Amino acid sequence: MRWDISGSWVSYAVPAVLFAVAFVIKLPLLRRAWQDPILRATAVLLGIGTLVFVSLPPANLHRINVLTGVPNFAALWVCSLATAYCGACLWLIITWREPPSAARRRRTRQVGLAYAAVIAGLCVTFLLADHRVERLRDLDTYYARTPWMREFILLYVVAHTASALVAAGLLRAWYREVADTWLRRAVIFLQEAYALGLLFDVAKFAAVAGRWSGRDWDWLSTYAAPPFAIAEAALVAVAFIVGQAGPVLAERRRLVREHRRLKPLWQAMLAITPPAAPATGRVSGAALRLELRRAAINDGLLKLGPYLSASRRERVRSAATDAGYPEPVARGIAGAVDLRFAEAALHAPDDPEHPHSEAEFSVLPCAPDSELENVSHALRNHEAAIERFYRQALAGEDSGAGEAPERGKALGMGEAPAHGT
Known part of the structure; x- marks a missing residue:
């Protein structure tokens, strides 16, 4: 047959x-x-x-x-x-x-x-x-x-x-x-x-x-x-x-993957500032959902910008690299540690020696997507390391109390406007 x-x-x-x-x-x-x-x-x-x-x-x-x-x-x-x-x-x-x-x-x-x-x-x-x-x-x-x-x-x-x-x-x-x-x-x-x-x-x-x-x-x-x-x-x-x-x-797969990778950082930023646009659920396109997530993250970074420190990130990055972490992971850990310091400073009483103006925040540059993804990856997978390096950095800054921390740099980017002159 x-x-x-x-x-x-x-x-x-x-x-x-x-x-x-x-x-x-x-x-x-x-x-x-x-x-x-x-x-x-x-x-x-x-x-x-x-x-x-x-x-x-x-x-x-x-x-x-x-x-x-x-x-x-x-x-x-x-x-x-x-x-x-x-x-x-x-x-x-x-x-x-x-x-x-x-x-x-x-x-x-x-x-x-x-x-x-x-x-x-x-x-x-x-x-x-x-x-x-x-x-x-x-x-x-x-x-x-x-x-x-x-x-x-x-x-x-x-x-x-x-x-x-x-x-x-x-x-x-x-x-x-x-x-x-x-x-x-x-x-x-x-x-x-x-x-x-x-x-x-x-x-x-x-x-x-x-x-x-x-x-x-x-x-x-x-x-x-x-x-x-x-x-x-x-x-x-x-x-x-x-x-x-x-x-x-x-x-579309790239957009969905990037959207998913940014989730831990987005969740952390929601504690700083609520999203400006309502959640759109699954009915909106992948590009729109990613843009809303990026906007929420950038809004949080703008609010934290005056309290971020490039020198602190560099010290933590160097310490994480010496501890054996790959460079992208070390950068992510350093950024996450710096965000934790900035959040603590944001909720602390204003420092009269370093007043800040909301009008100045809008000119802060935003971090590149690669840096945001590094930080988000660290928040998802390296919470214990972030906690350890945060405590080490906190101890180091307490020991150097006479030295004013460097302020006003957005995450991974250039100098922010000077404050309190």
Whole structure:
């Protein structure tokens, strides 16, 4: 019993759904920039691909034949669409790969004319042929020796083979030039897709050649070839999904990870100053949630700014490094210790020797994200070390009571305005 993947509509539904998903992902861009030739080519390719695989299940082929009243009209419909799909693939690759130029327009025009001529040839040969017996799954081998249907079949398979070979060559040359990670992945998926497309063509040619020589190799066309075509189409759709959705998902993942890493520091800053904006929950975007978290942290840093000490952070950082902590961890511990000193000073009675003005706080620079993440990481994972170095720093500052602590630097940044002159 042979593996009959092509007999089930589910097999064709998978690439059809993938093409539809890729089209939906592109839709917002298509609405905004329909004049972009790459987007137009993408829309044509994905739309045709969806139509092809919606039409291919045997039950749908029969419905098309009944609807038109022409036996095997579904073959002309599907082969014409598939040929247009092949032309759209080449059109898109050329448009995608080459910068706008007269040469690119000439090449895409040549592709369009060539595949339009193939579709015209399919129509002519189909009209001239005798195809009165409906064949839903073995049309290629059943009519392999029938005048004009033979030419119809060969024209379609040759056009598909030429498309796969040219596309594979273009993609191979393009892969060496691509620097973007997600685009390289998309190109790899397309290369694998066209390799499978060539296997589909080999199976079709072998089955037809077997009929010509009197051998029964029909199973190559009926059972072996369709899985290659289904896999090819699925990989093409995945390539477009990866190329479009991959960067978006990667950026969102980066935002979510940064949002999560800043949580301990954000929670510490909420004890200093409440958030200026209400919590938005999961309905807001990842970028908005991250900006609100950064704003709450920066508000707290502005309030603590006059009490932060760069020299204190440097002493704690040096002590943490000597204790064996890596440099980023030591910087985070030093920042967390300095924040603890600043919070204690904020809640202590005002020092008459160092008055401060709220108006001056707004000009304080904010710490870079890397420094904030170091401090947040220390608050999450090194609480015991922070406590130990805080006590050591406190003891050191108590022993040097005659020396006024350096004030007015924002966390990890430049000098703050002077106070109490």
